[in-house]
Amino acid sequence: MNVATKILLVVLDGAADRPTVNRKTPLMAANLPFFDQLAREGIVGIMDVIAPGTPPGSDTAHLSLLGYSPKKVYTGRGPFEAAGVGIDVKPGDIAFRGNFATVKDGTVIDRRAGRINDTHRLAEAIREQVHLDCEFIFKESAGHRAALVLRGENLSPSITPTDPHHIGALLPSQPTTTGPSPQKTAKLVNDFTRQVRAILSDHPVNKKRSEAGELPANAILLRGAGVVPHLIPFEERTGLNAAVIAATALVIGIGKLTGMEYVPTTGATGHIDSNIDAKVKNVNRALKTHAFVLLNIKGADEAGHDGDFNTKAQFLTRVDAAMSELAIDESTLVVITADHTTPVSLREHSGDPVPFLIHGKGVRTDEINVFDEFFAALGGMNRIRGVDLVPVLTDLLGKGQKFGA
């Protein structure tokens, strides 16, 4: 073959940063011999995942990096979280992210119910005892997390969160409604919230927690309402059968909603303790059966949110070492990038462009030998938008969608 035939897209979640310690970024401070080698043999550039100066969410960023314009398809984070925790969502469903929380005297006193770990019995009670005027699906996820899906006619996603987002706030007795005729949905959310309060307050699990001095998980806070969008499957758009390897429900959900096969990895936690070696082994396996593999590695983003420069740099060093075990040759285009910048100085996503490199058959190379934010800005790819990445990659495979004749 004269062209590469497969694509591995590695998203180092939140890895990009601003110069901080000694005017270096964590990528600059990290030891990245493998990424540097890929940069030397390939081409680099910077990318506005959404648009210059727009901090992407992880959801909109991944949509963009997969070639879906988030401005056209994004309705909220709920649908992707719900798909990610294993709910078989359908276009038109209204989906929410949820937290198990602790409410006392109507006031939210802990948004994570003392970082509760096992909620499966509580979730079971909710599934069995809540009765709504529409079909609903509720599923617990890792830690305090959960997802709720409402399914039925004339439902609206124009629902403000019931999650007040800071402790000490009142649990809203009813979500504010926006947009046309969402009263029905607001009533459903209100019914759900009220019934859950009643069911969980008396639940044996919570009684036991209270006795042990732990905060009871006696409420569900909802946010990220969105109608499940119809996304044209990635394979239909690109001709590439795809797999997603990730630890976070959001990225798994985006993969599922775009028709990718989710390949679970034992030991992948989404935190800085994640078993990256296991993920790399999974990638090597998935590339034997799939033409496109999306690998998300979350830890650097977490360190960014924690404002922890050294942990971020050390984690990236560890990722580089693990990735050097990739069993790939020139026939696989490898892309290393981030979904957004999470500066340790901000502890939040920022709108700085992210660096990216493309390695493999057919790419025009450049003079850059290093993978970081600064040298990426001098690379042969110049500056592109996130939504252009997949067209660039499929075109390198000789599968570009010609416009004109």
Next chain:
Amino acid sequence: MNVATKILLVVLDGAADRPTVNRKTPLMAANLPFFDQLAREGIVGIMDVIAPGTPPGSDTAHLSLLGYSPKKVYTGRGPFEAAGVGIDVKPGDIAFRGNFATVKDGTVIDRRAGRINDTHRLAEAIREQVHLDCEFIFKESAGHRAALVLRGENLSPSITPTDPHHIGALLPSQPTTTGPSPQKTAKLVNDFTRQVRAILSDHPVNKKRSEAGELPANAILLRGAGVVPHLIPFEERTGLNAAVIAATALVIGIGKLTGMEYVPTTGATGHIDSNIDAKVKNVNRALKTHAFVLLNIKGADEAGHDGDFNTKAQFLTRVDAAMSELAIDESTLVVITADHTTPVSLREHSGDPVPFLIHGKGVRTDEINVFDEFFAALGGMNRIRGVDLVPVLTDLLGKGQKFGA
């Protein structure tokens, strides 16, 4: 004058490539002292003629390079081919590209009728003997090529090709119709196809061909249907009276439909044997009377489609030598670029950006001394879109269209 007053836009059709032989592209392997000099004295960059990763057609590419957004004005290749072969098309006409072909027992056995060369008597018979329920214009072009224009009320361009695009396929008895109410047009195309079959099958030219063991040209295959768009004349948009120098009907047609004067060149074939010296002499002449000259040189694209690296590089070397006879000074902005990349490794258009250089009075220069894909990516123009080129050039003439006050 403090600014340049004229523009020469040189489109080296399909000249851009991917690294292939010794990781070089044909532009890198070619000997280009003149282009390198222009690059040294001018500024370079890379250009997404349509969008990153989108392989342009030659039609959409040239529209873009002339400042017309193909997404807004492109309806199909037929209108430009028809204009290019000399049909005086009018906005609203439905135009097709056509091939003389060989059909046997209802099956297309040669899409080019044995690469027939002289079709003027066959075309004459079609013009005289076909009767349709609307006005039509049919004109033969070089080799096996032709164009058909339908003119009348309530015609639709939503017609699938009657050209099956591969041999051994049935000649469709009727084109598939898409979009609203195109039955009338489908019937016209069907009538045309049927009558042409009858007229050509018995034609003396074909009898003689069959006797000589040559394939008869007994059918016309149609494709590229499009309604002739209304294009604001280039001179009205830019204030520059323009000329087009090209060998291919498509580029000539785009020039004509944008109101340019077509300056024919004896010996310009559109192939790698083309008389480039004659074209350059024509350019020197045209620049005395026109403020904008579009020069298209086709050969490199042909070599790219043939997958012939050495021919492509040698042709580019020859073009550079011929272009060094340009009689220009700083008052003419010279642009050297390609309409798209045609990698010899793909033999098809790709969506890689093309390199470009701008030379002449007023341009900001950069440190780049070489004209090729790699150094262009490091140039002072960075990365722009094709549709932005003409605004950049006219602005350099001091004729930018101010937005705001």
